[in-house]
Amino acid sequence: MFEENVSLSKYSNYKIGGPARYFLLADNASQITDAIAVAKKEKLPVFILGGGTNILFSDKGFNGLVIKPNLKAIKQQGNMVHVGAGASVAELLEFTVEKKLSGFEWAGGLPGTVGGAIYGNAGAFGGETKDRLVDVMSLVTSNERPEIKLRANKDAQFSYRSSIFKENNAAGKQEVILSALFKLEPGNQEKIKAAIEEKKQYRINRQPLEYPNIGSIFKNVDVKKLSKEVTKRFKEKIKLDPFPVLPTAVLNDAAGLKNTRCGDAMVSPKHPNFIVNMGHATEADVKAVMAIVCSKIRSEFGVILEQEVIFV
Numbered sequence: 001m002f003e004e005n006v007s008l009s010k011y012s013n014y015k016i017g018g019p020a021r022y023f024l025l026a027d028n029a030s031q032i033t034d035a036i037a038v039a040k041k042e043k044l045p046v047f048i049l050g051g052g053t054n055i056l057f058s059d060k061g062f063n064g065l066v067i068k069p070n071l072k073a074i075k076q077q078g079n080m081v082h083v084g085a086g087a088s089v090a091e092l093l094e095f096t097v098e099k100k101l102s103g104f105e106w107a108g109g110l111p112g113t114v115g116g117a118i119y120g121n122a123g124a125f126g127g128e129t130k131d132r133l134v135d136v137m138s139l140v141t142s143n144e145r146p147e148i149k150l151r152a153n154k155d156a157q158f159s160y161r162s163s164i165f166k167e168n169n170a171a172g173k174q175e176v177i178l179s180a181l182f183k184l185e186p187g188n189q190e191k192i193k194a195a196i197e198e199k200k201q202y203r204i205n206r207q208p209l210e211y212p213n214i215g216s217i218f219k220n221v222d223v224k225k226l227s228k229e230v231t232k233r234f235k236e237k238i239k240l241d242p243f244p245v246l247p248t249a250v251l252n253d254a255a256g257l258k259n260t261r262c263g264d265a266m267v268s269p270k271h272p273n274f275i276v277n278m279g280h281a282t283e284a285d286v287k288a289v290m291a292i293v294c295s296k297i298r299s300e301f302g303v304i305l306e307q308e309v310i311f312v
C-alpha cells in the first residue's frame with residue numbers, strides 16, 4: 001500500500017529533507033482512512049503533506065507515514081466552487097478565471113494546495129483563505145473510528161495564519177482536510193485574470209523565487225508587540241495585513257541581516273524574511289540562520305519573532 005524510503009526533499013519547495021519511512025499519494029478519502037488505520041495499528045506517526053511550500057523537513061527524514069491527499073477535483077455550483085484539498089491554489093485560480101468567478105484574486109502566485117491554505121489560513125494583499133470559505137470537510141482521525149466532519153466557516157476558528165485544524169493538530173488531534181466550498185461572485189474574466197497576474201508579478205519582483213524557499217520564515221509583527229520607539233522609527237512601514245503589522249523583512253533589513261549565511265542557507269537580499277537555499281542547504285543550516293536572525297532582532301528591537309514555517 002505504501003511506498004518506502006521516499007525522499008522528502010523531492011516534495012519540499014525547499015529541496016531539503018531526509019526520507020519518509022512510508023509514503024502514500026492518496027486518491028480518495030477511503031484510502032486515507034485505511035492508511036491511517038494501518039499507521040495506528042503499527043503505532044506510526046502520520047504527517048499530512050500539501051504542496052510542501054511551508055515546511056522545513058528534518059535532514060533525518062520522517063520515521064512514520066506521510067500522506068499526500070491527491071484530491072484535486074474542482075466543481076462549480078452556481079457562484080460557488082467545491083474544491084479538493086489537494087488541488088493547487090494555482091489550479092483553483094485558473095478555474096475561477098475560466099468560470100468568470102471573482103473573489104480569490106488576492107491569492108495570485110500563492111504557492112501550495114487548497115488544504116495547506118486552509119490549514120494555515122494563508123493570506124496576502126489583505127485577503128485570507130477564510131474570507132470566501134463557506135464550509136470545509138475533514139476526516140477526524142483521532143477518534144477510535146475515523147469520522148467525516150463538515151464545519152461551517154465560523155466553526156473552523158480561523159485566525160491569523162491559523163485554523164482549528166492547526167490548533168487541533170498541535171493538541172494531538174489530527175484531521176485531514178478533504179475539500180472546501182468557496183462562495184465567489186460573477187466577474188469580468190479579463191479583470192479577474194489581470195488582478196491575478198498583477199499579484200504574481202509583484203511576487204516575482206519582490207520575492208527570491210529563483211531559489212528554493214518556503215516563503216516568509218517569521219510571522220510579521222503585531223504592532224501591539226512593538227515598543228514605542230520601534231513603532232515610531234518604522235511608522236511608515238506599518239501595514240494592514242490583515243491587522244496592523246510591521247513586516248519582519250523591514251526589521252531584518254534594518255538589523256543588517258541580508259546575506260547572513262550558514263552553509264548554503266542565506267537571508268535573501270531581495271526579501272530579508274526569506275531564507276533561501278543557495279544549493280545544498282540542510283535543515284541545520286536553515287535553523288542556524290533562523291537562530292542568528294531571532295537573536296539579532298531581539299537584541300536590537302526587543303522583538304521576539306514567531307516562526308511562520310512548520311518544522312517536521
Ligand SMILES: Cc1cc2nc3c(=O)[nH]c(=O)nc-3n(C[C@H](O)[C@H](O)[C@H](O)COP(=O)(O)OP(=O)(O)OC[C@H]3O[C@@H](n4cnc5c(N)ncnc54)[C@H](O)[C@@H]3O)c2cc1C
Binds near residue numbers: 013049069120123
Ligand atoms: C514563495 C512563497 C510565497 C509564499 N507566500 C505566502 C503568502 O503570501 N501568504 C501565506 O500565508 N503563505 C505564503 N507562503 C507559505 C505557503 O505557501 C502557504 O502557507 C501555503 O498555504 C501552504 O500550503 P501547502 O499546500 O504547501 O502546505 P504544506 O507546506 O505542505 O503544509 C503546511 C501545513 O498544512 C498542513 N496540511 C496541508 N494539507 C493538509 C490537508 N489536506 N489536511 C490537513 N493538513 C494539511 C500540513 O500538515 C502542514 O502542517 C509562501 C510560500 C512560498 C514558497
